[in-house]
Amino acid sequence: MKTVICIGMAGSGKTTFMQRLNSHLRAGKKTPYVINLDPAVLKIPYGANIDIRDSIKYKKVMENYQLGPNGAIVTSLNLFSTKIDQVISLVEKKRENYEHVIVDTPGQIECFVWSASGSIITESFASTFPTVIAYIVDTPRNTSPTTFMSNMLYACSILYKTKLPMIVVFNKTDVTKADFAKEWMTDFEAFQDAVRSDQEMNGETGMGSGYMGSLVNSMSLMLEEFYSRLDMCGVSSFTGDGFDEFLDIVDKKADEYNEVYKAERERLIKEKEVKEQKRKEKSINGLMKDLGLSEQKERSNEDDSADVISDIEEGEEDGLVERDEDIGVEREYTFAGDERQGEITEENNPDLQKNIKKHLKTLVNLQVVKLQKILHAISESRLFT
Numbered sequence: 001m002k003t004v005i006c007i008g009m010a011g012s013g014k015t016t017f018m019q020r021l022n023s024h025l026r027a028g029k030k031t032p033y034v035i036n037l038d039p040a041v042l043k044i045p046y047g048a049n050i051d052i053r054d055s056i057k058y059k060k061v062m063e064n065y066q067l068g069p070n071g072a073i074v075t076s077l078n079l080f081s082t083k084i085d086q087v088i089s090l091v092e093k094k095r096e097n098y099e100h101v102i103v104d105t106p107g108q109i110e111c112f113v114w115s116a117s118g119s120i121i122t123e124s125f126a127s128t129f130p131t132v133i134a135y136i137v138d139t140p141r142n143t144s145p146t147t148f149m150s151n152m153l154y155a156c157s158i159l160y161k162t163k164l165p166m167i168v169v170f171n172k173t174d175v176t177k178a179d180f181a182k183e184w185m186t187d188f189e190a191f192q193d194a195v196r197s198d199q200e201m202n203g204e205t206g207m208g209s210g211y212m213g214s215l216v217n218s219m220s221l222m223l224e225e226f227y228s229r230l231d232m233c234g235v236s237s238f239t240g241d242g243f244d245e246f247l248d249i250v251d252k253k254a255d256e257y258n259e260v261y262k263a264e265r266e267r268l269i270k271e272k273e274v275k276e277q278k279r280k281e282k283s284i285n286g287l288m289k290d291l292g293l294s295e296q297k298e299r300s301n302e303d304d305s306a307d308v309i310s311d312i313e314e315g316e317e318d319g320l321v322e323r324d325e326d327i328g329v330e331r332e333y334t335f336a337g338d339e340r341q342g343e344i345t346e347e348n349n350p351d352l353q354k355n356i357k358k359h360l361k362t363l364v365n366l367q368v369v370k371l372q373k374i375l376h377a378i379s380e381s382r383l384f385t
């Protein structure tokens with residue numbers, strides 16, 4: 001089972017692409033498992049196995065949280081992501097019956113790509129199944145080199161954010177063939193020629209002087225590296241043209257995921273876990289130190305014989321106070337590193353760390369129970385009716 005997540009600018013044709021992909025796979029007797037993550041869409045032209053709109057009422061989110069359209073999409077995704085474990089386990093149960101899971105995302109691309117919930121949802125799929133991003137591009141609207149490059153930069157940012165294999169899908173090839181895009185992505189000089197001959201670059205439409213041209217040139221050099229990491233294909237969601245090629249590339253990218261991306265992701269996850277473990281140990285050690293110090297402070301307060309450095313004896317005329325050491329008082333507490341005396345440490349109190357860990361565990365458990373209650377309350381709320 002592999003997951004294809006469809007991402008693209010508003011109006012690029014994601015939904016129509018999903019519809020065609022669904023019917024194409026069905027025709028080949030490979031019915032896909034379909035998921036809609038766009039809470040704001042009114043109608044979807046395909047049957048979805050899981051639809052965010054079944055559990056989240058977008059309009060109610062807008063009303064209840066007093067949000068605008070984009071804020072409500074992000075909040076709906078946030079609410080949905082609290083249930084992502086259930087979604088993944090539902091999909092996992094169908095592992096044997098389906099070869100493809102196809103996922104439609106909101107038209108407002110940034111609501112999904114740059115939101116925490118978008119990352120959580122993508123991560124959850126990617127850590128369970130080989131996952132591929134299909135970045136849908138509106139071909140007729142990208143024939144200008146500047147627009148093309150801006151769109152590719154956006155795709156590039158998604159690739160680096162998700163760290164998943166990507167296919168750039170040039171949609172609407174029934175209107176404009178994607179040959180120019182293929183050429184620009186493989187032949188740097190061809191792209192530079194296009195930039196040079198572009199009328200906007202020559203200032204004819206007031207777009208400016210050579211500055212824009214040189215920016216585009218240097219950007220396109222950077223994009224060369226990006227292009228080498230992705231595959232592209234041209235499709236028409238209207239005619240169904242190019243879908244066989246697209247599915248071949250999906251298979252290739254899923255293999256690539258298993259060979260390259262999976263190991264890299266596991267390495268990153270491991271690295272994150274080690275970092276987190278170190279952070280936890282550090283904060284426990286800090287806490288232990290603090291507790292050790294405060295316990296010691298209490299002791300020193302109880303002991304009349306131990307003065308603190310800042311004490312000023314009444315009647316001292318010059319204001320200079322002799323240090324405790326100077327007057328031969330045995331100090332019970334000092335900040336001097338190794339010279340600590342009487343401080344409670346792991347060596348002289350081995351049960352301390354155990355106790356702290358025990359208390360921390362209880363605290364964490366309490367927080368988890370609270371969190372579960374909150375999630376339960378959310379799931380029982382009217383938003384999920």
Ligand SMILES: Nc1nc2c(ncn2[C@@H]2O[C@H](COP(=O)(O)OP(=O)(O)OP(=O)(O)O)[C@@H](O)[C@H]2O)c(=O)[nH]1
Pocket residue numbers: 008009010011012013014015016017106107108171172173174175235236237238239
């Ligand atoms: N000619 C042509 N038009 C297409 C094709 N695919 C989609 N369209 C049209 O492009 C427009 C946008 O398509 P949608 O599928 O709604 O695009 P979307 O990306 O899902 O849109 P949002 O969800 O609103 O962002 C519609 O008018 C479609 O009819 C195609 O392959 N060829």
